[in-house]
Amino acid sequence: xxxxxxxxxxxxxxxxxxxxxxxxxxxxxxxxxxxxxxxxxxxxxxxxxxxxxxxxxxxxxxxxxxxxxxxxxxxxxxxxxxxxxxxxxxxxxxxxxxxxxxxxxxxxxxx
Amino acid sequence: xxxxxxxxxxxxxxxxxxxxxxxxxxxxxxxxxxxxxxxxxxxxxxxxxxxxxxxxxxxxxxxxxxxxxxxxxxxxxxxxxxxxxxxxxxxxxxxxxxxxxxxxxxxxxxxxxxxxxxxxxxxxxxxxxxxxxxxxxxxxxxxxxxxxxxxxxxxxxxxxxxxxxxxxxxxxxxxxxxxxxxxxxxxxxxxxxxxxxxxxxxxxxxxxxxxxxxxxxxxxxxxxxxxxxxxxxxxxxxxxxxxxxxxxxxxxxxxxxxxxxxxxxxxxxxxxxxxxxxxxxxxxxxxxxxxxxxxxxxxxxxxxxxxxxxxxxxxxxxxxxxxxxxxxxxxxxxxxxxxxxxxxxxxxxxxxxxxxxxxxxxxxxxxxxxxxxxxxxxxxxxxxxxxxxxxxxxxxxxxxxxxxxxxxxxxxxxxxxxxxxxxxxxxxxxxxxxxxxxxxxxxxxxxxxxxxxxxxxxxxxxxxxxxxxxxxxxxxxxxxxxxxxxxxxxxxxxxxxxxxxxxxxxxxxxxxxxxxxxxxxx
Numbered sequence: 001x002x003x004x005x006x007x008x009x010x011x012x013x014x015x016x017x018x019x020x021x022x023x024x025x026x027x028x029x030x031x032x033x034x035x036x037x038x039x040x041x042x043x044x045x046x047x048x049x050x051x052x053x054x055x056x057x058x059x060x061x062x063x064x065x066x067x068x069x070x071x072x073x074x075x076x077x078x079x080x081x082x083x084x085x086x087x088x089x090x091x092x093x094x095x096x097x098x099x100x101x102x103x104x105x106x107x108x109x110x111x
Numbered sequence: 112x113x114x115x116x117x118x119x120x121x122x123x124x125x126x127x128x129x130x131x132x133x134x135x136x137x138x139x140x141x142x143x144x145x146x147x148x149x150x151x152x153x154x155x156x157x158x159x160x161x162x163x164x165x166x167x168x169x170x171x172x173x174x175x176x177x178x179x180x181x182x183x184x185x186x187x188x189x190x191x192x193x194x195x196x197x198x199x200x201x202x203x204x205x206x207x208x209x210x211x212x213x214x215x216x217x218x219x220x221x222x223x224x225x226x227x228x229x230x231x232x233x234x235x236x237x238x239x240x241x242x243x244x245x246x247x248x249x250x251x252x253x254x255x256x257x258x259x260x261x262x263x264x265x266x267x268x269x270x271x272x273x274x275x276x277x278x279x280x281x282x283x284x285x286x287x288x289x290x291x292x293x294x295x296x297x298x299x300x301x302x303x304x305x306x307x308x309x310x311x312x313x314x315x316x317x318x319x320x321x322x323x324x325x326x327x328x329x330x331x332x333x334x335x336x337x338x339x340x341x342x343x344x345x346x347x348x349x350x351x352x353x354x355x356x357x358x359x360x361x362x363x364x365x366x367x368x369x370x371x372x373x374x375x376x377x378x379x380x381x382x383x384x385x386x387x388x389x390x391x392x393x394x395x396x397x398x399x400x401x402x403x404x405x406x407x408x409x410x411x412x413x414x415x416x417x418x419x420x421x422x423x424x425x426x427x428x429x430x431x432x433x434x435x436x437x438x439x440x441x442x443x444x445x446x447x448x449x450x451x452x453x454x455x456x457x458x459x460x461x462x463x464x465x466x467x468x469x470x471x472x473x474x475x476x477x478x479x480x481x482x483x484x485x486x487x488x489x490x491x492x493x494x495x496x497x498x499x500x501x502x503x504x505x506x507x508x509x510x511x512x513x514x515x516x517x518x519x520x521x522x523x524x525x526x527x528x529x530x531x532x533x534x535x536x537x538x539x540x541x542x543x544x545x546x547x548x549x550x551x552x553x554x555x556x557x558x559x560x561x562x563x564x565x566x567x568x569x570x571x572x573x574x575x576x577x578x579x580x581x582x583x584x585x586x587x588x589x590x591x592x593x594x595x596x597x598x599x600x601x602x603x604x605x606x607x608x609x610x611x612x613x614x615x616x617x618x619x620x621x622x623x624x625x626x627x628x629x630x631x632x633x
Contacts, residue, residue: 020278025270032277039284046292069291072240076284079247083277086254094270097263103274105267 012038025091036080116171127224141220149202156195163191168617179301185237193234207579208351215260225252268343283327289320300618307630314381332363335397345416350460354453391431398424402531411471422448432518439601440514444507454583478550493539495587503590
């Protein structure tokens with residue numbers, strides 16, 4: 001499971017970084033979303049990958065799932081959501097004011 | 112428990128929320144609420160600073176969850192000084208903003224209060240994930256403030272600022288995730304204790320986590336190669352916002368000083384002193400790049416923005432020696448550079464509004480409307496910021512150079528700080544002579560003679576308009592006059608920062624300190 005999980009994260013981060021380096025606002029937003037997912041999953045496993053364990057400490061169980069990363073991920077998701085909403089609005093405004101969706105304001109791409 | 116410690120957070124939060132609710136009730140109400148709140152926060156932080164100077168390290172336990180389980184706010188001398196600088200600066204910037212800047216958007220005052228909340232929170236928190244949250248509060252309001260007023264240049268610069276910081280936030284979470292996964296705690300004092308006993312197997316990951324966090328803090332502090340967003344973002348935003356942002360890069364400096372002395376300091380076990388080989392060279396290269404930017408800029412506001420980069424490079428180069436004398440000197444330099452850069456941003460804006468065509472660009476134009484007032488303000492700010500006697504830049508720089516002289520890299524620091532200062536003086540001298548001396552005669556506009564006074568339509572400044580800049584500039588001679596107490600305070604701060612034991616004892620008690628010391632500390 002560790003191998004599957006870490007390769008998923010790796011692919012997501014690679015795709016996110018690639019999209020962000022496209023230097024256009026819409027791919028950037030998609031890339032940021034992917035990177036955000038990957039980071040949230042990464043935070044989630046900082047409490048280790050385990051299944052079928054209680055999140056509440058009880059004397060009968062020696063092992064339990066760490067509830068703290070879940071709280072952290074929740075916070076990170078909420079903040080990330082707000083940030084994506086903000087950057088989408090900003091991208092719309094930038095394309096209106098600069099007349100292009102390139103992050104440096106170049107009018108036409110060289111491709 | 113001293114409830115005053117959360118007041119610098121709760122008051123702006125509450126007032127910001129009230130201003131949001133009263134968004135359509137007119138700007139006069141917003142101004143009153145904003146100014147009252149900022150003045151109150153400035154007074155409260157002044158009181159907290161006095162308490163921190165004379166008393167022990169205080170802790171505020173939110174929700175009464177005893178550390179390390181809950182979120183805590185910690186007030187030591189360093190954080191008390193930072194929140195006082197922030198709140199005083201915010202009040203003065205707001206005093207300037209109410210002269211017209213705030214009318215360009217409805218939510219300026221609400222964003223300003225949330226900005227104050229975010230910065231103060233980042234300085235006070237004792238929990239690394241809470242630090243992330245306050246960073247986000249600070250950044251989200253700064254995104255709004257950077258874009259305040261609109262315009263294509265501002266939008267473009269703002270977009271770079273927003274995107275870079277969003278990536279920075281993701282990287283911050285990766286660093287925090289690594290450290291939590293290995294240490295099992297987010298309380299900074301508890302992390303320090305756990306790091307001291309961390310097994311050597313995890314050394315590489317722990318060091319990587321520490322340095323990933325440094326990357327994020329370097330982005331906030333604008334260290335090379337992560338400063339390219341700063342000159343445009345600071346140069347093209349509105350003046351009171353740029354002046355307030357003079358303290359935003361210092362958040363990065365503060366966090367670097369805090370995290371790498373407390374967690375990754377000398378008791379850091381397998382990751383002890385992880386930043387020591389990196390900070391000094393990176394800061395010196397930043398200093399060089401910033402100095403080149405200062406002389407290369409063709410716009411007064413961008414020149415000042417590059418001076419922010421230079422000041423960060425100087426501060427972190429001095430802090431990068433990690434000696435007690437040097438940190439004390441950096442503490443003396445920090446208020447000086449923050450207040451003087453802010454004053455310069457305000458003066459540059461006053462000059463820009465009175466130049467008919469050129470604005471802040473460094474090209475000849477007809478003379479400004481109030482040459483004496485603006486000339487004297489510019490001279491005062493330039494002397495202070497350039498580090499000439501008798502103002503505070505000189506004394507602070509002398510103290511910093513003396514503080515690092517026993518370090519092996521002292522020749523590098525001395526020469527680069529002094530050359531950087533000289534280049535700054537050249538740039539400011541050139542800017543002043545272009546703006547005030549190399550003027551085009553009033554009747555020679557290139558489009559024919561004027562039928563009326565060309566200055567009739569531009570604003571003329573009364574004493575109220577110049578007051579924030581005057582107060583900021585007046586701080587400089589005060590820093591010199593009270594140089595003795597200030598440097599004593601600098602040494603007191605350096606003593607606390609250099610001895611993280613006191614911080615850990617205040618947060619976790621003596622048992623934790625015993626555990627830390629028995630883990631093989633010094």
